[in-house]
Structures are given as structure tokens and as C-alpha cells.
Amino acid sequence: MTDDKDVLRDVWFGRIPTCFTLYQDEITEREAEPYYLLLPRVSYLTLVTDKVKKHFQKVMRQEDISEIWFEYEGTPLKWHYPIGLLFDLLASSSALPWNITVHFKSFPEKDLLHCPSKDVIEAHFMSCVKEADALKHKSQVINEMQKKDHKQLWMGLQNDRFDQFWAINRKLMEYPAEENGFRYIPFRIYQTTTERPFIQKLFRPVSTDGQLHTLGDLLKEVCPSAVAPEVPMPEVCSWLPTWLLASSAEGSHLPSLWRDWEEDGPRLSQQGAENRRNQSPGTETLFWDQVVASDTENVLCLNSRDHPQIHRMVGRSGVGL
Amino acid sequence: MEENEFFGEKTFQHYCAEFIKHSQKIGDGWEWRASKDCSDGYMCKTHFQVKNGTAVSHQGTSAHVQTFLPVEEALDPPLDDLEVTETTTAAEVIKYEYHVLYSCSYQVPVLYFRASFLDGRPLALKDIWEGVHECYKMRLLQGPWDTITQQEHPILGQPFFVLHPCKTSEFMTPVLKNSQKINRNVNYITSWLSMVGPAVGLNLPLSYATAASQDEGNVGGQGKKRSLCSTFPVAKILEPLLHLAMSPLLAPAFIKSAFISDRLDTDLFV
Numbered sequence: 001m002t003d004d005k006d007v008l009r010d011v012w013f014g015r016i017p018t019c020f021t022l023y024q025d026e027i028t029e030r031e032a033e034p035y036y037l038l039l040p041r042v043s044y045l046t047l048v049t050d051k052v053k054k055h056f057q058k059v060m061r062q063e064d065i066s067e068i069w070f071e072y073e074g075t076p077l078k079w080h081y082p083i084g085l086l087f088d089l090l091a092s093s094s095a096l097p098w099n100i101t102v103h104f105k106s107f108p109e110k111d112l113l114h115c116p117s118k119d120v121i122e123a124h125f126m127s128c129v130k131e132a133d134a135l136k137h138k139s140q141v142i143n144e145m146q147k148k149d150h151k152q153l154w155m156g157l158q159n160d161r162f163d164q165f166w167a168i169n170r171k172l173m174e175y176p177a178e179e180n181g182f183r184y185i186p187f188r189i190y191q192t193t194t195e196r197p198f199i200q201k202l203f204r205p206v207s208t209d210g211q212l213h214t215l216g217d218l219l220k221e222v223c224p225s226a227v228a229p230e231v232p233m234p235e236v237c238s239w240l241p242t243w244l245l246a247s248s249a250e251g252s253h254l255p256s257l258w259r260d261w262e263e264d265g266p267r268l269s270q271q272g273a274e275n276r277r278n279q280s281p282g283t284e285t286l287f288w289d290q291v292v293a294s295d296t297e298n299v300l301c302l303n304s305r306d307h308p309q310i311h312r313m314v315g316r317s318g319v320g321l
Numbered sequence: 322m323e324e325n326e327f328f329g330e331k332t333f334q335h336y337c338a339e340f341i342k343h344s345q346k347i348g349d350g351w352e353w354r355a356s357k358d359c360s361d362g363y364m365c366k367t368h369f370q371v372k373n374g375t376a377v378s379h380q381g382t383s384a385h386v387q388t389f390l391p392v393e394e395a396l397d398p399p400l401d402d403l404e405v406t407e408t409t410t411a412a413e414v415i416k417y418e419y420h421v422l423y424s425c426s427y428q429v430p431v432l433y434f435r436a437s438f439l440d441g442r443p444l445a446l447k448d449i450w451e452g453v454h455e456c457y458k459m460r461l462l463q464g465p466w467d468t469i470t471q472q473e474h475p476i477l478g479q480p481f482f483v484l485h486p487c488k489t490s491e492f493m494t495p496v497l498k499n500s501q502k503i504n505r506n507v508n509y510i511t512s513w514l515s516m517v518g519p520a521v522g523l524n525l526p527l528s529y530a531t532a533a534s535q536d537e538g539n540v541g542g543q544g545k546k547r548s549l550c551s552t553f554p555v556a557k558i559l560e561p562l563l564h565l566a567m568s569p570l571l572a573p574a575f576i577k578s579a580f581i582s583d584r585l586d587t588d589l590f591v
Binding site for chain 2: 078080109110111112113114120123124127130131134135139186194195196197198200201202
């Protein structure tokens with residue numbers, strides 16, 4: 001996994017240029033200028049927007065301010081989703097900067113969780129890490145850690161400290177030599193088209209006959225609509241560790257890529273190879289033929305790109321990759 | 322996926338179905354809802370409670386009057402464990418929704434719930450905490466964020482409160498191990514819900530327990546009479562529950578619902 005340090009760093013330091021604008025109906029004492037910020041993909045909105053809050057509160061009266069919340073094109077933004085996930089899910093096909101609207105009134109109770117303090121973000125983050133470890137190691141690794149290790153993980157994220165974070169996280173990314181991988185792969189597939197926020201199921205990295213599972217195997221098993229060639233699907237796009245699926249020469253339908261893969265065995269399409277060279281920061285291209293878990297050098301490991309949490313893949317419709 | 326785990330999703334669905342069968346018999350209001358894509362589902366119940374200002378007395382409790390008391394039991398024929406003897410003018414009526422989902426990560430059931438006033442205003446987390454049973458309050462004060470938190474419902478995508486599942490298998494394992502030993506069928510969902518439900522105002526009528534023992538085909542006549550509490554040491558059950566920082570003096574009402582027993586006798590109070 002040390003070979004992948006560059007990729008780990010690229011994912012960690014991925015940023016999204018964002019423009020925050022105050023909602024027009026908020027009551028201000030003078031005009032509110034927009035506020036620009038580079039948002040870390042791996043973090044959470046309410047963790048990194050203190051400056052945004054202060055900036056707008058300067059032009060408002062105390063009595064007009066209640067809990068801050070964010071919205072993009074009418075959709076309230078779930079602060080408990082990592083920023084990169086929100087962007088990929090809702091805005092990745094739009095031009096940068098990402099335009100987010102800031103609200104201080106009328107908190108949408110039916111859509112958003114409350115975030116009264118940083119403690120809530122920490123609790124949510126740790127809860128995700130614990131759940132991922134329940135899947136990977138039956139919670140053994142996370143439970144054996146001391147409280148101060150948990151704290152270090154959180155502080156690393158909060159303060160954008162890659163080394164501090166990975167000093168602890170690497171333990172969560174290891175598995176015994178005699179095993180071929182984790183017990184189950186922690187993943188979630190997000191789609192905007194469904195009421196269900198994400199697909200999460202048990203999935204082993206190795207099949208019963210010892211074959212390493214690939215991303216294609218995972219998707220076929222848990223999200224078959226993403227791979228059926230005859231159906232134009234909510235195709236899987238990306239998030240942290242932001243797996244972009246390679247597009248085929250025809251212009252990026254997953255179905256055609258799948259056909260390539262089926263007929264000719266694992267190989268990269270030309271466009272796919274191109275994409276592998278031109279990745280945007282904080283993303284990494286993953287291909288059908290990559291095994292889901294492997295420690296061999298020349299195969300990218302799904303796990304080793306892990307950000308703190310569960311791998312998240314995003315489904316959306318139509319757009320070429 | 323695989324069902325070699327002790328409490329897999331199919332097992333969960335089976336116990337829920339059994340639980341709901343009994344609920345239908347006694348009109349307790351639980352039902353199964355499948356997700357839109359029908360790949361899974363959850364068990365749910367809605368009921369209404371009166372908050373504060375009520376002078377309702379409650380068979381089996383001491384002077385302590387719970388903040389939340391069920392209203393519908395005043396309208397239904399009285400159940401043998403809870404009787405409402407009088408009500409004052411209703412202050413605020415709160416609608417509670419309870420959902421029981423399966424967590425494939427922890428391989429246990431999880432209790433989700435939300436509460437709102439009749440006009441749709443939701444209850445805040447601090448209101449929820451205030452309504453929590455005394456037994457659980459100590460634990461909550463130490464680490465509120467570990468026990469009841471607000472989370473996104475995994476099927477509906479809306480904010481709900483959740484009782485965190487990571488300790489569930491810890492306190493359920495002794496119950497199940499012992500039920501296997503004495504060859505007695507225990508409905509996991511019934512046992513689990515009777516333990517965690519009261520923390521958030523959800524009580525199970527005792528008939529769920531008697532139903533469970535009546536359904537046991539492989540236990541003889543004498544088996545039915547044995548109470549769970551007399552068959553294995555109380556300490557064994559209590560130990561993991563102490564994790565929840567219960568006070569040593571358990572409210573009798575809590576014990577009644579927490580321990581499935583066909584006769585609640587003084588064995589428990591030794």
C-alpha cells in the first residue's frame with residue numbers, strides 16, 4: 001500500500017472550488033458579497049464552513065440567524081455526506097465553481113439532519129468508520145484502538161493532516177497475511193433517481209472458488225441495472241475514492257464497456273486508457289477488470305484507496321465520463 | 322447474501338413476520354413495509370402519546386410517572402400490564418413512528434423512530450432525550466452521541482432518531498445462547514424490542530411472550546411453565562444491559578417488558 005501513497009495524497013487533497021451566495025430572502029443590513037472557498041472533497045460542509053458563516057453573519061442581525069444550511073439548485077445539501085460525494089451526485093456536470101446557496105432560516109426538518117456542533121460531525125464520522133470496520137474486521141481493529149487513536153483519526157480529518165490521519169487509518173486498511181482481503185468490502189452506491197439514498201450490501205472480496213472479485217462483479221451483483229447492456233442506466237460515476245468508470249470509444253456508455261469486457265476479457269478500451277492518464281484531482285479511474293482487493297503491485301486495489309470510510313460510488317444518469 | 326451468519330436478513334424477516342402475526346391478533350398496530358424496489362423492508366408502527374400535564378396512573382409502577390404514556394390503551398380494552406385509570410385534558414399529542422430495520426453491517430435489528438406534533442412540527446433531539454426512561458438517562462448523559470442520534474433512514478432517506486446498534490449483539494447473545502440451551506424458541510425480535518423499546522417509550526404487551534411460548538412445538542407442557550428468569554442467572558442478562566448504565570433499581574414496568582417470561586414472579590427480584 002505504500003506504493004499508492006501518491007494516489008492516497010491526491011485523493012486526500014482533492015478540492016472543489018465553490019462560491020457561496022446568501023439566499024436572496026435572508027434579511028441583511030447591507031449587501032452580502034459571495035464568498036469563495038476551496039472545499040476538501042473528503043470533509044463535511046459544516047466542518048469547513050466556519051468562515052462562510054462568519055462572513056455572512058457580519059451583515060445580518062443576530063435575531064435573523066438560526067441554524068445554517070446549504071442548498072444547490074433547490075436541493076438541500078446533506079452535510080453528513082462527504083463534500084466530494086455531494087458534488088459528484090449533484091453538480092459534477094456543471095461548470096465550476098460550484099454555486100452553493102447559504103440559508104439561515106427555515107431549516108428543512110424533513111430533509112436534513114441537524115448539526116448543532118462539531119461533536120455531531122465527529123460522532124457521525126466515527127460511526128461510519130466503525131461500521132466500515134465491522135464489515136472489514138468484525139470491528140476488531142477499531143475496538144482494539146485506544147480512544148486517543150480514534151481522536152487522532154478525527155483530528156487528522158478536521159485539521160487536514162494527511163500523515164496524522166493515515167498513521168491510524170493504515171491499521172484499518174490491513175488484513176492478515178493468510179486472508180485474501182477484508183471480510184466484506186465496505187461500499188455504498190449512491191443514486192439520485194431513487195428514494196433509497198444508497199445501496200449497501202454484504203460483498204466478499206474473494207469468491208467461493210478463490211477468485212478475486214472485480215468491480216464489475218460487485219456492480220453486477222448489487223446494482224445490476226447499472227450493467228445491463230440494453231438498459232440506459234443510472235451509470236456509476238464517482239466519488240471518494242472517486243472511482244470513475246472508464247468510458248468506451250463510443251462515448252462512454254457503461255453498457256458498451258461491459259460488452260468489451262465480456263467479449264475480449266479484461267482489457268482497457270482506448271478511451272479508458274486515455275482517461276486513466278487524464279484524471280481530475282481527487283479522482284481515480286477504476287476499471288471493470290480491476291480486482292476488488294489485491295495486494296499485487298500492478299493491480300489497483302479498491303481498498304487501498306480508501307478514504308476514512310466506506311467506499312462510495314455515485315450513480316447518475318446519462319452523462320459521459 | 323449468505324445466511325451462515327447467526328442472525329441474517331432472512332432470519333430477521335422471519336421473526337418480524339411472526340411478531341406481526343401476533344401483533345395483528347392483539348391489534349398492536351405493527352405492520353411490514355416493503356421498500357419500493359421490494360428488495361427489503363422494515364417493520365413499523367405508529368402511535369400517539371400525550372406529553373406532560375397528564376395525571377395518568379399506571380399499574381405496576383411506583384410513584385414515578387412516566388413522561389410519555391400511551392393514549393390508545395385508554396380506548397382499547399385494558400391490557401394486563403398497563404391500565405390507564407384516568408386522563409386529564411390532553412396537553413400535546415405526539416405522533417411516534419417506530420421502524421425496525423435490519424443492519425447488514427452489524428447483523429442485528431436497529432430501531433429507528435421519529436416524533437412530531439400533530440401539526441407536523443418534529444420533536445427535537447433534546448425533547449426525545451427528556452422523554453427517555455430514567456434507567457437509560459445516566460448512559461445518555463455520559464455519551465449522548467453514542468446512544469440516540471439523528472440519522473438518515475437507509476430506506477426512506479429522511480431524518481430519524483436511532484438507537485445505536487453496535488452494542489446489540491453484546492446483550493442479545495446471552496439471551497439467545499440460553500434459549501438454545503433450554504431448547505426454547507425465542508423470537509429474537511420480541512426479546513430485543515422488549516429490551517430497547519422502553520428506552521424510547523415503546524412498550525410491548527406481555528402477550529407477545531406468552532404467544533412465543535405457546536408456539537413452541539418442541540417444548541413439552543412443563544417447558545411452557547418455565548420462566549426465562551428462573552432458567553438462568555439474572556446476572557447474566559443484566560451484565561450486558563448494565564452497559565446501558567441502568568440504575569440498580571429497575572422500574573418494575575421495565576422489567577416486565579424487558580424479560581420475556583410467562584409468569585413474572587419474584588425470581589427476578591432476588
